[in-house]
Amino acid sequence: GVWSTTSRPKTRVFADNNAAPGTSASDSSDTTTDSGDFVQVSRLGNPLVNEAVVPANLKDFFNRSTPDTDAKFLAKVQDPEVPILIESVYGIPNPNKLEGNEAAAKRNDLVAAFLTGFSKDVFSGATFGGLGKGVLDADLNSLDLNAVSPNPAPAEYLRLNVNVPPLKPGDAGYSRLGAVGGDLSGFPNGRRLQDDVVDIALQVLEGVLVRPAGDLKTAVAGLGDAVDANERERPLLATFPYVADPHTGSDPRKGQTPVSFVQSFTSANGTVTAQARNITPAAKGGFAQLYRINPDGSATGLGSSQISEDGTATVTKTFRVAPGTRITLNWRVFPARGSAAQENRGVPTTITVR
Template identity: 45%
Template sequence: MPLGRLTPRTGVPVRSVAILTALALGMAGTALLGAGAGTSTASSHREAPLIAADPKVDNTDVYAFTSPDNADTVTLIANWLPFQEPNGGPNFYPWADGAHYDINIDSQGTGKPDITYRWTFHTDDQRGTNTFLYNNGPVNNLNDPTLLFRQYYTLEELRPNCDPVTLVEHGQVAPSNTGKASMPDYGTLRRQATVQLPGGGQTVATQAADPFFLDLRVFDLLYGGNLSEVGQNTLAGYNVNSVALQIPKSRLAYKGDATRNPVIGIWSSTEKQTLKLSPGKADPTGKFVQVSRLGNPLVNEVVLPAGLKDAFNSLPPSEDHNQPAVVAKVLDPEVPKLVQAIYGLPAPAAPRTDLQEIFLTGIAKAANGPYAVDLNSQLMNQDIDPNRFVPAEELRLNMSTPMTAVPDRLGVLNGDFQGFPNGRRLTDDVVDIALQVMEGATPGHLIPALAAGDKVNTTDKPFSASFPYLALPYNKAVNQAQ
């Protein structure tokens, strides 16, 4: 839909959204401020104390966009297990057996999932007491007997008050890329692992080059205090575990009608059971507990103090607005003051209701926020009950936004309304977008002093033109990838 230029209104009363606005600032603020250095945080890589010790179930990034080569579908991608150095043998990087890896869809704006797509993995390890090798010869096909460590998954579609629907019963995972000699054509293995879904769509569980890109020297007092420490993609060379799902828009929209109800909210989450330990084994037991979640990028790192990070990972979005712990920091964020202290750029005046609308309610006239346009809030859906709507931290996508012929890495800020924060494409430069937004930029009105950002504008490995669009995983040591 044509939107023109987003211009904030003034004089709008502040709405109480509790922790949610703080989370919004966290999304935008991680680009500017962080506790730690090196590879301690990036997007949501190892962002909370407990999840840092359990990387197999650590959500890192979520992407949602209209499929560029199939406009009637949406592609959803969720990543886990960050900072995979390609030479990580002999065990490499398996999915956690029995855990629930979920992508959740909220089509009504309640903060609760109307649909959950759930991957559950199990392992077939044929090494036994014979060998330590992941594969004992070249693997040219997923069925080759030389592949000794295999994982499989069940994919279910879950809807409230309905029986689960199994979409994939025994899908095979594309394995960790153990090297050029072992897997000379990883692209073939990924294609073999891609499964067509009943009713349309496809899915794959695979290792991939981490699609998130930024210069982590942001943590050295904002790129060295004088923007001298920029230009290196610190995540180059690292892999992640990815699930990708391409699904018809009608399956995601409320009441199956993507014309009347085009906006959805998306987040990923991970659940696992408590482990009962015994000599040489760990058996899952008890109820499943949510241990990680992720919607918008750059959420749980900097605004939330360490004592609240694990709690946020355990909450559903529907409960976010009931957490009042950091309201004061939300409407008067610290990050712009830090930029002002270092670079002399005046901090935008508080309260920051523009950030509140961008990240928590979605942008819509009905949200009563500072923007006077309709972009990507579930409040735009014609068949929802607006009395049930709650502010919630979700990545929101308007599936009716026209396709962009030449995507702009700055998304909505540069007039490309299909880009972040209206969904998130692999090529969206969320760090530079966040930097601009925190300093008060609006579409067509960027902050000139920050125009160069971190000078990391894309990944060093090109994305694919077809599903799942992710770059193939690296197979060289990180210190050679650059």
């Protein structure tokens, strides 16, 4: 199994570098300096766990935690918020309330999916103290199948049994719903890019694995976001990183080419002049950010300049540095705030300040 984390320096300080004003009245001369140990600010194993299972007041706590302590989230996994909200809005009964159904009442389906994995021993209740009992009778991806883990603990991470033959779209038995659709080579046994994890998570949260047969289970099995293919508009790539470029969301410049520009850096008498010119197309409402590249590869912002509404084609910033200093700089130009998908970065350029 695998899980990943995102970390950032503990402290970020904003300071004014007394830079000369740029080309816009809204020019910023702030610099940012990061320092301190890196601290974990996010974690990811199975998709949608923090978004759909962990309650709002524990999301930050979950993001800075580690899987070896996940047993403390058991009660929240057994009583997630989403079914409560769906019942209140759409009237679909919360599966936690199914009378005489132990697997549903204890949400063994969610416990197995997110904390224990699936195996025949999990199904029978022989491991994990009975957590996950009675859901899926298959040796799939539980840690109790691993000989090096004689006493596995419940933990949330992405599990994969490489002994299960993989299936791809078009193969007999393939389902975009993974194990929910009878395809044990799909999510939650790993996660293929074609797995429709939103539909899978929604159906599992609504109890598709533990509800008795009937009209309600059939209805729950049809829940989804009406997007049944992740590659409908942008096909997956045949080589790493395999995923296609993301959509630009609400970017009003959708369909246009990303901005391009030419950058230059000169100095005289300890004053550095950094310029981004020939910004094409003129990025109305966008901004240009100047960065100093540090020896460790990190970047320190040296201020940004708002590009005027009529599409200013040149942005200039000046600042003081001791003569003889070697610095590495680059510009990054954005077509609009929040539109990082079309960000264009200049090549880091090193100069010796005159």
